[in-house]
Amino acid sequence: MRLHPATELVLLGCALLLVYGVPSPVIPAAVLLCTVAGAAVSPRVRFRSWLLTVVVLAGPMLIMVGIIQGLFYPGEQAQVLAEFGPAAVTVEGLALAIQLWLRVAAMVAVCALFAFGSDPSRAFDGLLALRLPLSLAYVCAAALSLIPLAQHRVRSALAARRARGWDTSRFLVRLRLLTGILAGLLVSAITQLDQRHDALNQRGFGQALRPTPAQFYPQGATQSGLRWGAFVGSLVLVGASLAGVLPLPSATDLLEAFNV
Amino acid sequence: MSKASPVLRLSDFSSTYRGADTPALTGVDLTLFPGEALAVLGPQDAGTSTLARAVAGLLSEHGLSTGIRETRSEHTTVGMLGDDPEAQLTGLTRTVREEAALPGRLLGLPLQECVDRADTSLHALGIDALAERPLSTLSGGERQLTALAGLLTLKPDVLVLDQPSQALDHSARRRLARSLREFRAAGGAVLLTGHQHDDLSADCDRVLFLDQGRAAGELHGLTTEEFSAERLQHHGVWNARGEPGRQPLRPAKQNMQLLGVRNYSVTRGAVRVIEDIELELHSGETIALLGANGSGKSTLLSALAGLLPAASDAELTGPGGIDLAAVPSHQRTSHLSWVGQDPGDQISASTVRAELLRAAPLGPGGRKLPRRERVAAREQRELLVDEVMATAGLTQHADDHPYDLTPAQRKDCVIASALLLRPAVLLLDEPTLGRDAAGMRRLSELVQSFTASGGAVLVATHDQRWAAEIGDHQVHLHEGRLQRNS
Numbered sequence: 227m228r229l230h231p232a233t234e235l236v237l238l239g240c241a242l243l244l245v246y247g248v249p250s251p252v253i254p255a256a257v258l259l260c261t262v263a264g265a266a267v268s269p270r271v272r273f274r275s276w277l278l279t280v281v282v283l284a285g286p287m288l289i290m291v292g293i294i295q296g297l298f299y300p301g302e303q304a305q306v307l308a309e310f311g312p313a314a315v316t317v318e319g320l321a322l323a324i325q326l327w328l329r330v331a332a333m334v335a336v337c338a339l340f341a342f343g344s345d346p347s348r349a350f351d352g353l354l355a356l357r358l359p360l361s362l363a364y365v366c367a368a369a370l371s372l373i374p375l376a377q378h379r380v381r382s383a384l385a386a387r388r389a390r391g392w393d394t395s396r397f398l399v400r401l402r403l404l405t406g407i408l409a410g411l412l413v414s415a416i417t418q419l420d421q422r423h424d425a426l427n428q429r430g431f432g433q434a435l436r437p438t439p440a441q442f443y444p445q446g447a448t449q450s451g452l453r454w455g456a457f458v459g460s461l462v463l464v465g466a467s468l469a470g471v472l473p474l475p476s477a478t479d480l481l482e483a484f485n486v
Numbered sequence: 487m488s489k490a491s492p493v494l495r496l497s498d499f500s501s502t503y504r505g506a507d508t509p510a511l512t513g514v515d516l517t518l519f520p521g522e523a524l525a526v527l528g529p530q531d532a533g534t535s536t537l538a539r540a541v542a543g544l545l546s547e548h549g550l551s552t553g554i555r556e557t558r559s560e561h562t563t564v565g566m567l568g569d570d571p572e573a574q575l576t577g578l579t580r581t582v583r584e585e586a587a588l589p590g591r592l593l594g595l596p597l598q599e600c601v602d603r604a605d606t607s608l609h610a611l612g613i614d615a616l617a618e619r620p621l622s623t624l625s626g627g628e629r630q631l632t633a634l635a636g637l638l639t640l641k642p643d644v645l646v647l648d649q650p651s652q653a654l655d656h657s658a659r660r661r662l663a664r665s666l667r668e669f670r671a672a673g674g675a676v677l678l679t680g681h682q683h684d685d686l687s688a689d690c691d692r693v694l695f696l697d698q699g700r701a702a703g704e705l706h707g708l709t710t711e712e713f714s715a716e717r718l719q720h721h722g723v724w725n726a727r728g729e730p731g732r733q734p735l736r737p738a739k740q741n742m743q744l745l746g747v748r749n750y751s752v753t754r755g756a757v758r759v760i761e762d763i764e765l766e767l768h769s770g771e772t773i774a775l776l777g778a779n780g781s782g783k784s785t786l787l788s789a790l791a792g793l794l795p796a797a798s799d800a801e802l803t804g805p806g807g808i809d810l811a812a813v814p815s816h817q818r819t820s821h822l823s824w825v826g827q828d829p830g831d832q833i834s835a836s837t838v839r840a841e842l843l844r845a846a847p848l849g850p851g852g853r854k855l856p857r858r859e860r861v862a863a864r865e866q867r868e869l870l871v872d873e874v875m876a877t878a879g880l881t882q883h884a885d886d887h888p889y890d891l892t893p894a895q896r897k898d899c900v901i902a903s904a905l906l907l908r909p910a911v912l913l914l915d916e917p918t919l920g921r922d923a924a925g926m927r928r929l930s931e932l933v934q935s936f937t938a939s940g941g942a943v944l945v946a947t948h949d950q951r952w953a954a955e956i957g958d959h960q961v962h963l964h965e966g967r968l969q970r971n972s
Contacts, residue, residue, distance in 0.1 A: 305566045345580045368577040373621065374578070379831070385793045386831040388905060389824040402852065406844065410834035417889055421573035424544050428565055429576065429636060434594030441583055442597070458954030472815075 229452070230443040231352025236453045238340050240460040243346035245332045250474035251325050256330035261335040264368065271342040279338045284331040295323035321477035346371045351439040360432060378413065383407045491558060491920035493643050493675045494518045494888075499553035501545050502535060510536040511699045513843050515555070518644060523666065523676040525687035528696035529722030529922040530892040534679035535569060538648040538695065542678050551936035555948045558643070569649040569920065570628040572828075574633035582608065582624070583617040584634040593640070599637070607635035608831035608859035610668060612661035626653035626827065627779040631662070638669070645669060649680040652920045655948050657776040659685045672960060681922035684717050684726040695721040724923045741768040744910045744942045745790075745822070748801035752782075752789045761966040766957035767911060767942040768829045772933060774957030775946040781963045783946035784827065787913045790944070791815055816851055823909035827916045829888075829896040838899055839884040840893070842871040845903035870906055876936060878902040879928050901932060912936060913946040919953055930956055 229237075245254045265276045297310070299319025307315045344352075350367035354360070384394045384407070393399050466472040475483070496516040500511040508615055510533045517540075518524060528534050529729040541543050542553065542564050557564070568574055579585040590600030592684060610632050618622070624632065630653055645666070648717045663685050666676050678686055687693065693705045702721060719726045737913045745767035752760035759782045762833040767773055777783050790802065792815025802811040804821035826832070835841035848863040849855040855863055875881045878898040888896055897962065898919055917929055931944050935955055947953050953960050 231884040236972070314532035336720055336880040347584055347796050348582055350578050363576065372575040377620065382826075382831040382835075385788070388815045389791050389820040389826070390770070390832075390846040391816050391817060391851065391907060392847050393853075394816070395814075396851065398581060399847075406834035410830065410832075413834075413889055414830040417687060418573040420548075421570050422577070424539075424542075424566065424568060425574050425633065426576055427544075428542070428567075429589040430640060431576075432592075434592060436594065438594055438597050439590065439592040440587075440597075485600060 228444070229349040230355070230445065230449045233338065233352075233449050233453050234344065234354035235349070235352045235356060237456055238336060240456045241336045242333060243460045244463060245336075246331050247460070248467040248474065249476060250467070250472075251328045251477045252474050252479060254325075254328035257326065257332040261332070263340050265339050268339075268343055269371070271339060276335075276338050276342050278336050278344075280331065283334045283338075284327070287330045288327050291323040291326045295319045295326065317481055319480060321481055322362055324481075325477045340374065341370060344370065347440040352444065353443075354436060355439075356422065360435065360437075364426075364431070379411055379414075380407060383410060405457075412480075492517045493520050493522075493558045493562060494564065495554070496540060497556075498555040498857040499540060499555060499567050500597045501540060501549060501551040503536075509699055510549075511540060514540075514543070514696075514701055515701075516694065517874075518677060520643070520673045520675055520677040521670045522669055522692070523678065523690040525683075525690040525692055525693045526677065526679045526696055526700070526717075527683060527687060527721065527723045528681065529683060529924060530894060531698070532681075532696040533699040534681065534696055535648050536699070538646050538677065538679040541644070542646045547694060548725070562644070562893035563642040564644040564646060565637040565640055566646040567630065567637060567648065567650060568719050569652065570634070571629035575621055575670065577783060580620055581617070581618050582613070582621065582628075582632050582635075583634050585621060586617075586639060587635050589640045600911065603639035604635065607638040610638065610665045611635050612658070612665075616905070625779050625784075627655065627658055631656070631658065634662075638665075642674065642676045644677065646677045647679070647686075648705075649682075649920055650678065651684050651686050652680070652914070653683070653779075653948075656685070656950065658779055662686065663689045680811065681722075681920060682724045683927075684729075688727060695723070696723065719923055722923050724921060726949055726951055728951055730951050735958050742805070742940075743767070743803075743807075743870055744769055744805050744879065745944070746766070746807075747784055747790070747802035747803070749797070750796055750800045750802065751797040752785055753797070754794070755784065757964050760789065763968050765944075767944055769910075769942055770937050770943065771958050772937055772956055774960045775944060775963060776948070776950065776953055776960055777963035779945075782966045783963050784915050786851060786963065787824060787944065787946055788826075790940065791822055792818045795825065811930070819907045820909060821831040821911055822911045823904035824909050824913040825897075825901050825904050825917065827914060827919070829893070829900045832900045833888045833896065836887055837885050838875065838880055838888055839871060841888055842874065842901060842903055842906065843867060843909045846906050867906075874902040874905040877905060878932060892925070893919070894921040894928075898928065898932070905936070910941055912941060912943045912945075914943060916948070918947050918949045926952060 241257050245257055265271050265273050296315060296319050297313040299316045299322065303317045304316035307317060346367040348444055349370050350363055353363035353366055388394050392403060394403070463472065467474070496514055499511060499514045500509050501511045514537060514877070526537055529866050541552065543555065544566065545551050575585060576588060583601065586604035586607055587600040590603050591597070605614065605617070608617055613628065613631050613635065617626060621632070630650060634650070645710055650662065654662065667689065670676060670937060678690060680687065691701065694701060697705045715725055715728050743766055745764040747763055750760060750763035751758060763786065775783050785794060789796050794813070800811055804810045808821070810818055810821060833841055835844055848860060848867060875884055878901060880895065880898060880902060883895065884893055888899055889901065899916070918926060921929060937943055
């Protein structure tokens with residue numbers, strides 16, 4: 227049985243709270259693993275697309291934090307593992323790089339899982355069920371449809387340029403065309419803005435504060451309990467971590483445990 | 487039908503957009519009665535779309551309006567469908583049924599009632615088969631009908647439709663006309679605006695002509711005679727229902743084959759959209775490709791241009807028998823130049839001249855040329871740009887922003903960019919959409935000058951009159967297969 231979209235949103239929020247609220251790489255690693263499993267078994271998520279998104283968005287971050295924190299950690303008391311001229315691999319730098327990257331990767335993974343597994347309609351209903359104002363719910367939900375729309379428009383724009391002789395299979399050519407394509411997208415989006423605004427008004431947007439949900443979602447004590455349980459549980463975990471009573475190892479502890 | 491109580495009235499209505507020097511509408515009087523349909527026709531820039539927005543009460547945020555706009559009561563509702571299919575969808579739904587049910591949901595109606603109303607509207611417009619289709623897979627015409635289905639669920643008192651039929655095939659237009667008749671029979675009033683006289687405007691009780699924002703004449707109790715070609719021509723309106731005009735004399739055919747298509751099939755997803763197409767196009771020849779929405783016209787043109795993959799055994803030969811099937815799309819452009827439906831995909835520069843200067847690469851495939859060659863190529867490009875702007879009638883708009891042009895001129899700008907490549911064959915996808923009489927004349931002249939200079943044109947269109955006028959042959963695409971007419 228699928229969850230209520232509001233429950234999905236609460237779980238997403240709790241996952242992000244835990245990832246950034248608890249200073250241990252165990253939590254983001256656990257969230258990342260759960261997300262991989264979720265993406266693998268979900269019938270609505272194409273695992274390959276999800277994985278590609280995570281790699282494209284979190285991959286460069288791995289390289290950046292690896293270089294900046296792993297090799298150029300600024301602390302004077304850092305424990306040096308190896309030196310390469312001005313660069314040095316330090317335990318503290320590596321720990322920071324691991325922690326940073328795992329947080330970013332977990333955030334990207336869980337957000338991508340939500341985006342691929344949901345649709346604007348579900349997100350809109352979920353946000354309204356969580357008592358968000360109508361306009362804010364619309365903006366957030368419509369943003370979900372912007373990604374595929376932008377992909378579609380960029381593909382069409384590239385096809386149009388291919389039809390004028392541009393070899394868009396070459397990376398450098400695509401790079402040269404990028405500014406023009408993005409400018410074109412922006413201008414056409416602005417010119418459509420009026421009509422989109424009118425289209426929404428014409429359909430009665432704002433006339434009811436709580437529009438009817440798009441489908442009958444699972445309701446009841448289970449969904450409500452799951453939402454409140456996840457919310458309270460996450461707050462307790464973060465609070466315990468801040469109070470220093472959560473026995474989770476830091477990245478440095480883990481590196482030391484592995485004799486690094 | 488009682489004429490005593492109009493459902494909506496504009497009196498001495500004027501409107502000037504913010505930042506504009508001249509008013510878009512001046513002193514317009516208009517009255518709509520329950521059960522009545524009024525068509526407002528005029529050339530591009532006549533103010534027809536502005537009048538549609540005025541009637542729908544959507545102008546107040548965009549500038550200054552004076553005069554009277556009054557409805558029968560404060561509960562009178564007006565629903566408007568704009569002319570851009572892309573912008574009519576809300577972005578909040580995934581399928582056609584969900585989109586059509588959304589207005590009811592936004593009003594807080596029970597879900598079952600929203601779905602029932604949506605199904606009724608979809609059925610009335612003859613698109614119930616699309617109910618479960620994702621919106622992203624719809625054609626422009628199907629999007630318009632989906633958006634209209636959503637509006638109809640709200641049961642407005644007045645329905646305002648801005649160029650509703652521009653992306654619809656003949657059969658969809660007839661279905662829409664029938665649906666509007668039912669709407670009017672139930673007491674609704676309809677206002678249509680546009681630049682073309684077609685099946686929908688022919689079904690109206692009255693026609694109001696606009697010119698430069700002013701009323702320029704009105705027809706009541708319409709007859710074919712009143713809709714004479716001269717009258718429509720006088721008001722700058724293209725008569726899509728008119729008899730095809732006499733074709734101008736063309737130079738004798740040179741009979742050189744410029745395009746040969748054999749065993750041409752295209753599959754999209756798991757669906758075979760194009761099936762074993764055979765087609766020949768010779769120098770000086772124009773073939774009009776007709777067919778219903780979704781019959782595969784755009785797919786065929788895109789595939790010929792190499793933008794979609796064709797079946798591995800498909801044969802495609804260009805001028806002199808050159809095998810184009812294995813040639814990548816960017817290298818086909820000197821033989822086949824494609825102009826898609828949406829000029830927005832192509833346009834990115836801030837002036838028409840800049841757009842044309844940049845539209846095609848100077849070096850092969852977009853590679854940078856050595857400096858000396860680059861300078862020479864740029865000089866040559868500038869000369870060519872002047873030439874194609876003159877051909878497309880854009881010289882006086884060289885320094886205008888492409889989005890300040892009328893939609894038809896934007897399309898002409900994209901056609902001009904195709905001419906830069908000096909192709910042997912032009913592939914035009916729905917170039918007639920939303921054109922007034924002057925725009926259609928410009929397009930015809932452009933096509934004729936291209937074929938007169940030895941080129942050939944394959945053009946997809948829903949406009950049967952223009953197809954008959956411009957085409958040496960007409961071919962119909964039905965469920966992916968070609969049927970030759972003449």
